[in-house]
Amino acid sequence: MDNRHRLSSRCLERGAVNPVTLAVVVIVVALAIAAWFLIFKPYRDAAAGMTPGTPSAQKATASREAPPANVDALSVDQLLAEARTAMNDQRLVAPAGNNAFEFYMKVLQKQPGNQVAADALRETFSYGAAATEQTINQREFTEAQREIDLLAKADPENYTLTILRSKLDAQRKTLDREQQQALDAQKAQQLAQQNAAAAAKQQAEQAAEAQRLQAAKEQAAPAGAAQQPAAAAERPAAPAARQAAPQADAISDAVLIRQVSPRYPTAAMRANQEGWVDVELTVGTDGTVGNVTVVDSQPKHVFDRSAIDAVSRWEYKPATRNGEPMAVTLRRRLQFNLGR
Structure with missing residues (x-):
């Protein structure tokens, strides 16, 4: 008995390992190795695939391989x-039915506690949210909504979902506004073409x-010239100025040289109203336009101001009498039509 006690003491003094301690160490090492292959390595591989600059991150587009035939099985x-x-x-998060998020969530359905x-x-x-944001920027709104819903199933309380939904709504409104602006520009171009055609006509x-x-x-000038000799024979003593008196005054009409098309009222355009003024x-003797008044219009008071503003900026070659400019009063009708 004393010999066994002395032998044990000598082993401890020499640094021998206790068998119980050795077993504990072996178990800890085994658990660490299992944790590495089952938990940490998959995460490291996934993160490496998402790190910018890696070969996976440099792929132009995600693989579009067909999903497994029966995921539930x-x-x-x-x-x-x-x-x-x-x-x-x-x-x-894409394509639908063949993406990492859906596979992981299917795992949790089969095994809710799968860490x-x-x-x-x-x-x-965060990487899935970044991919969804890129889908929003590409204006693939239906696909973006599906990806947001998928992220919401994975983490419904994540604040990033609010940001993504706001960006999706903003992009939709921007697209609607651009389409409306393009439509308005097309209508304005058609209206300008119609106004130019009306002005040319x-x-x-x-x-x-x-x-x-x-x-x-x-045609009237020769008849007047033929009557002059008879008048001169009846009044031979009349002075030369009296002999030229029967000749009609030479009058030329005012000629429009600059026409400004009227602006189509916005309210009338929205109401699809047409009419005339x-x-x-x-x-005047200098060709400028003044004293513009509305004589009649249909419908009343809708296009009056636009017509007056446009006509006031017209310019004419003035009318003349015997080569001298004179003021004249004219009447014109302005049409307001929408192109269809």
Whole structure:
């Protein structure tokens, strides 16, 4: 008995390891190795796949391989393997049915306490949110809404969801505003083309009227010249000024040289109203327009101000009598039509 006690004391003095202590150390090492392969390594691989500059992060687009034929029939280990593959292929939240988030959530449905899936969803949430934000910026609104809903299932209380929803709403409003602006610009262009066509038609009509008056004056001139000798024979003693008196005065009409198209009232455009305005104006000896008044209009008081503003800026070549400028009063009608 004394010999065994002395032997044990000598072993302790020499530093021999207690068998119980050795067993505890072996168990701890085994647990650490298992934790490395089951928990830490999958997370490190997933994070490495999302780190900028790595080969996975440099892929132009996510893999579009077909999803497993029957996801519900997969085991937990198979689902985790699918999730890791999707992470490496940048398929975080898309495409639908074949992405890491859906695989991890399917794992939690089969095994609610699975720590690998729960931690993976938490640690990769920010990367999934970044991918969803890129989808929003590309204006793929339906897909973006699906991805937001998927993120909400993984972490419904995460504040990032509020930011993503706000960005999605803002992008939708921006697109609606751009489309409305394009439509308004198209309508304005059509209206300008119609106004230009109406102005050209009016100028052509005025030029034709001026030619008709000039032709009528030229036809009347020979008759006046034929009557002059008879008048001179009856009054041989009349002075030269009296002999020229019977000749008609040479009068030329005012000719429009600058026409300003009226602005279509915004309220009338929104109400799809059309109409016309008759105005009376005075063309001065310098060709400027003044005393513009509305004689009649339909509908009343809708287009009056726009017509007056436009006509007041017209310019004419003044009317003349015997080569001398004179003021004249004219009446014109302005049409307001919407293009359809």
